[in-house]
Structure formats: C-alpha cells, structure tokens
Amino acid sequence: MNDIQLQNIRAEFPILQEKIYNKELIYFDNGATTQKPKCVIDRITFGYEHLNANIHRGVHYLSQKATEAHEDARTVVANFLGAKTREEIIFTRGTTEAINLIAFSFGEAFCTEGDEVIVSELEHHANIVPWQMLCERKKMKLRVIPINENGELDVDAYKSLLNEKTKIVAIAHVSNVLGTINPVKEIIQIAHQQNVPVLVDGAQAVPHIKVDVVELDADFYVFSGHKIYGPTGIGALYGKAKWLNQIPPYQGGGEMIATVSFEKTTYNELPFKFEAGTPDYIGSTALAEALKYVEMIGLDQIAEHEHSLLTYCTERLINEIEGIRIIGTAKEKSAVISFLVGNIHPYDIGMLLDKLGIAVRTGHHCAQPLIDSLGIPGTVRASFALYNTKSEIDVFVDALKKVVGMLG
Ligand code: PMP
Numbered sequence: 001m002n003d004i005q006l007q008n009i010r011a012e013f014p015i016l017q018e019k020i021y022n023k024e025l026i027y028f029d030n031g032a033t034t035q036k037p038k039c040v041i042d043r044i045t046f047g048y049e050h051l052n053a054n055i056h057r058g059v060h061y062l063s064q065k066a067t068e069a070h071e072d073a074r075t076v077v078a079n080f081l082g083a084k085t086r087e088e089i090i091f092t093r094g095t096t097e098a099i100n101l102i103a104f105s106f107g108e109a110f111c112t113e114g115d116e117v118i119v120s121e122l123e124h125h126a127n128i129v130p131w132q133m134l135c136e137r138k139k140m141k142l143r144v145i146p147i148n149e150n151g152e153l154d155v156d157a158y159k160s161l162l163n164e165k166t167k168i169v170a171i172a173h174v175s176n177v178l179g180t181i182n183p184v185k186e187i188i189q190i191a192h193q194q195n196v197p198v199l200v201d202g203a204q205a206v207p208h209i210k211v212d213v214v215e216l217d218a219d220f221y222v223f224s225g226h227k228i229y230g231p232t233g234i235g236a237l238y239g240k241a242k243w244l245n246q247i248p249p250y251q252g253g254g255e256m257i258a259t260v261s262f263e264k265t266t267y268n269e270l271p272f273k274f275e276a277g278t279p280d281y282i283g284s285t286a287l288a289e290a291l292k293y294v295e296m297i298g299l300d301q302i303a304e305h306e307h308s309l310l311t312y313c314t315e316r317l318i319n320e321i322e323g324i325r326i327i328g329t330a331k332e333k334s335a336v337i338s339f340l341v342g343n344i345h346p347y348d349i350g351m352l353l354d355k356l357g358i359a360v361r362t363g364h365h366c367a368q369p370l371i372d373s374l375g376i377p378g379t380v381r382a383s384f385a386l387y388n389t390k391s392e393i394d395v396f397v398d399a400l401k402k403v404v405g406m407l408g
C-alpha cells in the first residue's frame with residue numbers, strides 16, 4: 001500500500017480526524033473494535049432514512065425492500081466466508097452470541113454426562129465460558145490445549161486430548177492477546193479423523209486473513225461485525241447445514257417458527273430457525289457494506305500492510321525500549337503486540353499514553369486464564385488496522401520512551 005492509497009483510506013474514516021486532548025488521535029485498539037468508514041456510517045443512515053420497515057412479514061413496499069437488503073447482506077457474508085449456501089449464515093449479535101448459540105444448541109443435541117469439550121489456553125472468555133456453562137449443565141469436562149513459550153498451540157498435546165468422549169473442539173483462529181495465528185486447518189483435520197466437529201472463533205481473523213470455511217472444512221465459524229469496520233451488535237455464525245439442521249433452536253419467538261399452537265410449535269427452516277425476533281436488518285446491511293469495503297481494498301493488501309506495521313513496530317520496540325518484553329512471539333502472527341516494560345504496571349503505561357492521544361488496551365483482554373498462566377498482571381496491547389501508519393508508530397514509540405522514563 002503506498003502513501004497516497006493509505007491517506008485516501010484514512011480520509012474515509014471520519015473519527016481519525018478527531019483530536020484527543022488536543023493531540024492527533026492514534027488508534028491502536030483495533031483488536032477491541034475498529035473504526036468505521038463513511039460507507040458503513042452512511043449505510044446505517046440510509047437504512048433508517050429510506051428502507052426502514054420490519055422485515056420478512058410485510059406485504060408492503062418498504063418491508064419487502066428491507067427484507068431484500070437483509071437477505072442480500074446474508075449472501076454477502078456467505079460469499080465473504082466462502083460458504084456453499086447462504087442458508088448456512090445466521091446473523092447474531094456477534095461472536096459471543098454465536099458461540100453461546102452453538103454451545104447451547106449443539107450441547108442439547110449431542111452432549112451427555114461424561115463427554116468432553118476441547119478449547120485452548122489462549123482463548124477469549126467468549127470461547128471459554130459458554131463451554132464451561134455447557135459442561136456444568138451436562139456434567140461434562142473441559143479440556144485445555146496448552147501453548148508453548150512463544151504462544152503457539154501444542155499440537156501433540158491436542159492430539160492426546162482428543163478421545164472418544166470429545167464432542168466438539170472450539171478454537172480461536174487468531175489470539176486477541178498474543179496475535180498467534182493458529183493452524184486451524186490442521187486442528188480441524190485432526191478432529192475430523194475422529195469425527196469431531198470444530199468451531200473456529202474468527203473474531204480476530206476475518207479483518208486480517210482471507211477465510212474460506214469450505215477450504216478449512218470448519219464446522220462452525222463465527223465473527224463480529226464491529227471488529228471488521230462494521231457496526232456493533234451484529235455478527236455472523238457460519239455452520240454446515242448438516243449440523244444446523246440437527247440442532248435445536250437457541251431462542252424461541254417470532255420468525256423462527258413454522259406453526260405455533262399451544263399444543264405444539266414447529267420450527268422454521270434455515271437460517272430463520274436461529275433468528276428469533278426482529279433481526280438487526282440495519283446492522284446486517286451495514287455489515288455487508290463493511291465486508292464489501294474490505295474486499296474492495298483486498299485482504300491480501302491489508303494483511304501485507306499490517307504485517308509491515310507489525311515488523312516495523314516490533315523492531316523499534318525491541319531496539320529502543322529498555323526492559324521491554326513482548327508477550328507472544330509466534331512464527332505466524334497477526335498485527336497485535338502485547339508487551340510489558342520492566343515492572344511497570346500496564347495500566348499506568350496505558351493511562352499516560354492516553355494523555356498523549358494514543359489509544360492502546362491494557363489488562364487481561366478477556367483472556368484471564370491465559371494471563372494467569374503467563375504469570376503476568378496483564379499486558380499493554382497495540383493492535384493495528386488497515387488505516388494505521390508507520391509515522392503513527394514513530395509517535396507511539398517516542399511517546400512510550402517518555403512514559404517509561406517517567407514511570408521507570
Ligand atoms: N473472541 C475473540 C478472539 C475476541 O477478540 C473477541 C473480542 N475481543 C471475542 C471473541 C468477543 O467478541 P464480541 O465481544 O464482539 O462478541
């Protein structure tokens with residue numbers, strides 16, 4: 001990506017013009033949420049100004065148009081993930097809701113006492129707690145794949161955890177703390193040798209890596225719109241039809257039914273069986289806009305740009321910040337840098353960087369078991385997106401030097 005392209009991209013994100021404490025905003029908290037381009041913001045306004053009516057039920061013009069837009073958005077998501085059919089895409093509130101849906105519905109259909117679920121040590125709470133709740137409900141056991149000192153999954157340990165009691169494996173594609181890109185294709189192949197399905201938490205992957213669910217052979221793949229330049233409150237679950245057809249609905253209500261009587265209710269077909277109530281049809285269409293925007297720029301180009309930021313920033317930090325410790329040094333790594341400096345508490349670094357207009361995240365990043373296993377109080381995390389620049393990294397590194405000087 002050349003400088004002109006990058007400046008053009010930045011100009012499409014209105015918030016990047018904001019001043020924070022009278023300083024240029026440097027937004028390095030993209031792992032938590034990304035900023036929105038004008039086309040996404042405009043699509044939300046357009047929806048409410050021109051296409052707002054409740055979908056699926058109406059015979060009138062606006063309802064039909066809004067329904068079409070929502071269903072077109074489903075097709076965009078299906079194509080984006082490489083799904084075979086659009087019915088395999090369920091709109092959810094995001095990654096968290098999608099994982100809860102599968103943990104509940106898959107658990108109801110396929111799990112009983114004594115069964116096991118495998119997750120890994122580097123999961124976000126969203127890919128731990130729903131499985132723990134399932135384990136409690138069904139008296140099952142949660143098994144955990146350990147990681148090595150670089151923050152990479154121990155694949156041999158994973159193989160030895162898989163057994164005839166394993167009902168499902170749930171694994172992050174990319175770690176939100178360490179940046180590790182997990183070998184999900186291999187993880188899936190290994191599970192499938194024992195007929196065990198795999199859910200992939202793609203929250204930190206889809207904004208950075210081209211994903212093809214068919215190529216991966218993922219059984220379930222989930223992500224959040226807000227982490228890929230889309231709106232909050234909308235995300236998607238991809239599930240192979242063969243699984244989605246076998247598991248019960250997650251929530252009951254309007255839309256997900258075929259017929260209702262007080263004696264018996266029958267359920268709607270895919271994907272509606274899993275979309276109870278009025279869906280976020282404004283959010284879905286704005287999400288589709290975000291995905292089209294990403295595709296227009298090209299994930300290969302985005303990945304290359306972010307990787308150059310990752311390399312540049314990592315080198316500068318290692319060479320110039322005394323006492324820095326990078327947490328997460330996997331060979332395959334996404335543009336996330338978690339770090340600690342000496343004994344300084346991450347929160348103090350984050351607070352002072354904020355005063356200089358630099359937004360980073362500090363703490364356990366919703367991955368407390370991982371942070372505990374590393375024996376650290378948390379990290380400072382800088383996570384990059386397509387609109388970040390090397391000159392922002394220069395300002396950041398200089399600011400960090402100042403902050404460390406003050407606190408050290
Ligand atoms: N998984 C991972 C790897 C994440 O980074 C996040 C968000 N930080 C989530 C799940 C949860 O996403 P959401 O809050 O959008 O549901």
